Amino acid sequence: MEKKEHDISVMTSGLHVVLDIMNEVERVVTEELEIHPRFPDLHNRLGLIRFKQGKFAAARASFEAAVSINRGYFAGKANLGYALMELGRAAEAESMFADALEKETRPHALAGMACLRMKEKKLDEAATLFKEAAACDPRSALYPHNLGIVCFLLGKYEEALAHLGEAEKLCPPYGEIFAEARLVVGGRPSVEAFREYVSEHELNPFLFELHDHLGHAYAANGLFAEAAGEYRFSVRTMPSLANYYGNLALIESAQDKEQESLQHLLKAVDSEPDSVKARVSLAFEYSARGLAPEAVEQFEAARALKPRYPDIRYNLSLLYLEMGRQDEAVEELHAALKANPGYLFARNSLAFALFKRGEFDAALEEYRKVVAGGLCSSDILVNMGMIYREKGTLQKAIDSFDKAISLNPNYAPAYYQLGLAYQAKGQKEKTRWAWKAYLERAQEDGELEDVKKTIKG
Amino acid sequence: MSVEDYRINAYVRSVLVRRWIDTSMVDFGTSNGVVYLKGMFRQVYRRKTAEEVEGVDDLLAIVHRVEKDIRFIPGVKDVVFRLSNFEKRGGQWRKRSTTLA
Numbered sequence: 001m002e003k004k005e006h007d008i009s010v011m012t013s014g015l016h017v018v019l020d021i022m023n024e025v026e027r028v029v030t031e032e033l034e035i036h037p038r039f040p041d042l043h044n045r046l047g048l049i050r051f052k053q054g055k056f057a058a059a060r061a062s063f064e065a066a067v068s069i070n071r072g073y074f075a076g077k078a079n080l081g082y083a084l085m086e087l088g089r090a091a092e093a094e095s096m097f098a099d100a101l102e103k104e105t106r107p108h109a110l111a112g113m114a115c116l117r118m119k120e121k122k123l124d125e126a127a128t129l130f131k132e133a134a135a136c137d138p139r140s141a142l143y144p145h146n147l148g149i150v151c152f153l154l155g156k157y158e159e160a161l162a163h164l165g166e167a168e169k170l171c172p173p174y175g176e177i178f179a180e181a182r183l184v185v186g187g188r189p190s191v192e193a194f195r196e197y198v199s200e201h202e203l204n205p206f207l208f209e210l211h212d213h214l215g216h217a218y219a220a221n222g223l224f225a226e227a228a229g230e231y232r233f234s235v236r237t238m239p240s241l242a243n244y245y246g247n248l249a250l251i252e253s254a255q256d257k258e259q260e261s262l263q264h265l266l267k268a269v270d271s272e273p274d275s276v277k278a279r280v281s282l283a284f285e286y287s288a289r290g291l292a293p294e295a296v297e298q299f300e301a302a303r304a305l306k307p308r309y310p311d312i313r314y315n316l317s318l319l320y321l322e323m324g325r326q327d328e329a330v331e332e333l334h335a336a337l338k339a340n341p342g343y344l345f346a347r348n349s350l351a352f353a354l355f356k357r358g359e360f361d362a363a364l365e366e367y368r369k370v371v372a373g374g375l376c377s378s379d380i381l382v383n384m385g386m387i388y389r390e391k392g393t394l395q396k397a398i399d400s401f402d403k404a405i406s407l408n409p410n411y412a413p414a415y416y417q418l419g420l421a422y423q424a425k426g427q428k429e430k431t432r433w434a435w436k437a438y439l440e441r442a443q444e445d446g447e448l449e450d451v452k453k454t455i456k457g
Numbered sequence: 458m459s460v461e462d463y464r465i466n467a468y469v470r471s472v473l474v475r476r477w478i479d480t481s482m483v484d485f486g487t488s489n490g491v492v493y494l495k496g497m498f499r500q501v502y503r504r505k506t507a508e509e510v511e512g513v514d515d516l517l518a519i520v521h522r523v524e525k526d527i528r529f530i531p532g533v534k535d536v537v538f539r540l541s542n543f544e545k546r547g548g549q550w551r552k553r554s555t556t557l558a
Contacts, residue, residue, distance in 0.1 A: 024502065028501055031499075035482075035497075216477070217502045220477045220500075220501075220502035220504055221502075221504050222504065250474070253471070253475065254475055284467045284470050284471070285467075287463050287466070288464060288467040288468050290461065295463070314486065315463065315466060315467075318463035318466055319463045321462065321463075322461055322462065322463050344493075344495070345484065345485070345488070345493055345495075348488045348493070352489055374495075374539065375495065375537075375539065377493065377537045378491075378535060379488070379489050380491075383489070408535060
């Protein structure tokens with residue numbers, strides 16, 4: 001394997017294939033933009049690629065497209081500010097950051113202005129602005145880290161190290177990054193190493209997203225060390241621990257390192273308890289391991305953070321159903337459907353929950369909506385047939401079971417239920433035929449034993 | 458209740474994520490052991506292969522593998538695909554000639 005910039009040569013099927021990972025990330029975003037031309041995130045990501053390639057005019061155009069679609073899109077605006085800065089349009093960049101000063105985006109706006117001052121070689125002013133940003137958001141390692149860089153440029157090496165130390169306390173992965181860069185030799189700062197570190201540092205923190213995507217592209221090709229390297233760049237650029245540990249969990253999961261993956265998901269939630277993405281990822285991990293109470297705890301925390309997110313409500317309902325908490329499950333499913341009335345999977349689960357509770361009319365109504373919405377299966381048709389049978393409309397029940405069989409001729413429960421319907425109609429031969437068909441397809445269960453006895457009798 | 462729908466659903470997500478399937482484009486759900494997938498099937502990032510370099514689209518093979526992976530999940534009774542860009546006919550996956558709404 002040979003690597004040069006973002007090109008990498010890998011062996012596949014006995015042949016060398018040269019991968020240009022940046023090109024791969026660009027291909028993906030271009031394809032996604034063809035599908036969703038009005039998604040500001042995608043224009044922003046394309047802008048980041050152009051920015052990284054040094055094509056600042058093209059980057060500016062992409063960021064402007066993102067902001068024109070969503071005027072309140074802060075990352076797009078900040079990136080536009082950084083692109084304008086690189087294009088030498090300092091006044092426009094300044095106004096872009098100044099616009100964000102009065103909002104919760106203030107620390108990032110101050111950091112953007114600090115970068116402008118660095119560009120203008122007004123390093124003392126830059127340091128003041130980074131200090132102000134750090135005071136606004138004392139939990140972020142970004143500002144002490146970048147303040148450390150400014151201090152180095154001012155020749156204040158000990159002070160630089162002290163600020164990097166503060167950053168490391170807030171974001172422990174920095175420790176590994178600093179050690180790798182050998183910033184300290186024999187207890188003293190290494191000016192050479194510092195210079196190299198500063199020269200390759202990206203002051204636009206939003207470039208982290210591009211590093212994430214580069215990492216994903218490497219990981220998809222099985223290049224996990226390279227992926228981890230990009231994720232390290234990501235956390236170095238924007239020190240979000242939940243994002244970093246989530247990325248590490250992703251590559252560990254891809255390598256079947258289940259325990260390591262779980263540990264990193266736990267770290268992600270621990271470091272940023274308000275990260276919905278981290279909570280949901282951990283909830284799914286617990287769910288996959290059958291740890292229902294732990295999964296419920298995480299989904300409930302995610303629900304508290306994003307109550308209108310239908311997927312969270314839906315997956316929580318599946319857990320409640322499993323735990324016998326039927327009323328809460330139905331409540332969650334209604335909430336999911338309120339947030340997204342077209343959420344057919346939630347409606348299907350609601351129909352099933354109502355069916356299990358014996359609320360046949362309500363269940364049938366929901367099933368009809370599911371089928372009308374374009375979702376159908378032998379299971380749905382069998383359940384509808386069972387409701388028809390309960391209501392005494394046997395022919396409708398038989399029609400529904402027949403449809404279930406034509407949809408999936410190997411779906412054993414459809415034959416079993418069809419047999420019951422024929423039996424209720426007194427059609428013995430058809431009953432025998434249906435149950436024989438069931439026996440040919442059924443797995444071992446209680447119903448199977450009953451049918452075996454009946455057929456023999 | 459059926460065999461742990463919540464667990465099957467989490468496994469399905471894991472199958473999709475591990476194969477870099479774009480989960481913003483394909484929705485999935487599980488009820489009574491039956492898995493449903495709906496939407497556009499596409500991979501965000503994919504392994505570059507010699508075949509792909511030669512111009513052979515391997516997404517069809519990925520759909521096939523994903524179906525197999527999901528059917529192997531314990532407790533799964535059936536899998537229902539309603540994909541806008543792929544369909545299964547006569548046991549064979551193929552690209553849809555017209556996109557499903």
